[in-house]
């Protein structure tokens with residue numbers, strides 16, 4: 072069967088968790104390859120709601136191997152909290168079920184503090200980060216001053232790593248008029264967690280390339296969305312990792328040749344949390360309020376209200392190209408039930424020029440005007456519908472129009488938060 076990468080094609084929160092959980096049934100190994108606990112993936116199984124930040128969504132299935140790859144930045148205390156919570160909910164997590172790359176970079180307390188200090192200082196120009204220390208931790212990784220998981224079991228190496236890292240960070244703390252960190256303070260804190268976290272540590276690249284796993288089906292679980300990609304997103308209002316599908320390979324140590332299929336997840340409308348441009352946003356608008364209320368559009372991680380707007384096909388077409396998306400999964404179709412009229416953005420006008428993509432280098436917050444196609448809505452309830460034929464004809468037309476404007480076929484449509492409320496048009500594991 073095909074190895075799949077699942078990525079969000081908008082600004083995150085497209086429903087990746089639900090889809091990875093659903094598709095995970097047919098996979099053997101589920102791998103997180105970038106991001107950290109800035110992610111919030113919600114999975115609803117019957118009466119239970121699980122919110123995962125660092126753990127791959129495969130963790131809810133007992134017979135699957137879940138892997139956190141080297142491309143992630145890992146907050147060990149946040150991971151412990153998440154595991155403890157899941158265990159309380161009846162999910163067991165052993166070292167045979169969860170493996171973490173020994174070369175993963177850690178998020179340490181000063182990363183979180185720096186994230187907050189910088190956002191506060193930026194005032195109105197803040198990014199609106201999740202405050203989890205993601206940016207500072209990735210900066211340290213490429214700045215070659217990270218502490219990595221494998222360092223925890225080597226006290227001499229750990230001290231050297233911390234010395235290098237704190238030489239940098241204490242200059243910043245001084246500049247912010249904050250107390251400096253001492254090496255022993257961080258060492259002591261890390262000691263609390265070392266034995267817990269180290270039991271999951273392995274050489275992930277060797278595990279995934281081992282003979283016994285050569286024919287296993289791998290599902291790579293993206294976090295954030297393509298428009299938050301540090302290179303191709305709405306920079307600087309982005310996260311600090313590459314969120315696009317090719318990151319699956321470098322973030323896990325699996326050759327790009329083994330990645331067969333890319334599934335792009337899109338909401339039937341658009342949302343964004345945090346600051347930054349959003350051409351189709353509905354501000355002070357009844358439809359915007361409907362999407363937020365019916366779609367329960369509140370951030371999983373920070374509880375912030377998500378900004379809501381119309382489906383932006385120009386933007387999704389662009390991210391489908393960047394990801395090499397084979398097929399899309401459209402989620403939250405049910406949230407559109409009852410709306411009289413729907414709009415899809417198919418391009419933009421800016422300074423009397425037309426664009427069918429998001430131009431780089433322009434002031435996207437001010438000058439951009441979306442070009443819309445208008446569609447008739449439907450009044451029937453689509454919640455829980457599980458076959459295409461049972462959808463209202465206007466909903467089918469809306470799906471077909473999304474396919475046409477983004478240039479990719481819909482493989483899956485989701486009609487409620489629940490695990491099984493899915494219309495599968497094509498099985499993505501088969502060519």
Ligand code: GDP
Pocket residue numbers: 079083084085086087088089110111112113114115366367371402403404405406485486487488489
């Ligand atoms: P992720 O970050 O991409 O995994 O998405 P989130 O979990 O942050 O946000 C998606 C939200 O929509 C979650 O609360 C899901 O339970 C919910 N959801 C997913 N699919 C559907 C759907 O088809 N219909 C509705 N109504 N809710 C959905």
Ligand code: IMO
Pocket residue numbers: 079082083084085109110111112198199200201202203204205206293294295296299308309310311344345346371
């Ligand atoms: P999932 O995986 C939505 C946004 C933040 C902020 C920007 C940078 O649930 O889709 P960061 O803390 O990463 O430095 O914040 O990115 N952001 C997300 N928005 N869903 C997410 O993850 C996000 N992860 C980060 O709101 O605008």
Ligand code: MG
Pocket residue numbers: 083084085110111112113371
């Ligand atoms: Mg989310």
